[in-house]
Amino acid sequence: MNAIRIMGVALLGLLILNVVSLGLLWRITGPQGGSQAAEFLMHELKFDATQRKAYWELIHQHRDQMQKLEFERIQSRNQLYDNLGKGDTTQFGVLRQIQGKTELITFRHFQAVRNLGTPQQQQRFDHIIKEVLRKMEHSQQPAQRPRNKPN
Incomplete structure (x- = not known):
């Protein structure tokens, strides 16, 4: 029984270490392409240093x-x-809630970004936001493998 407890604690420790490592790695590298969307937005809106x-x-x-x-x-x-x-499909409700939170957080994020701009920048923002979102979505999709054509 004692050996099982030790293995359980070790497994939990390894799981926590893995999550922390992945979090740090993601924070250092950021989402691939997310920076491209940010750079695109700053360039298009001509943000100054403060913005x-x-x-x-x-x-x-x-x-x-x-x-x-x-x-x-x-x-x-x-x-x-x-x-x-x-x-048991009860987790579908939880997953829907998480997706809803994700969309709301992103929406509020872009509201705050839009509010950084001057009225002219806000107008430009309104024209490019869908392109920024596409760039973000594209950067988060895994690379697709080429499909073999049937003979």
């Missing part, structure tokens, strides 16, 4: 919030599939 600094602060706040939600999403998804044999 750029405030924008990067907003980006870091947004990333922190999204990391927490991503961790929740992964846990909920794992619980969903842990209960696959039981047919």
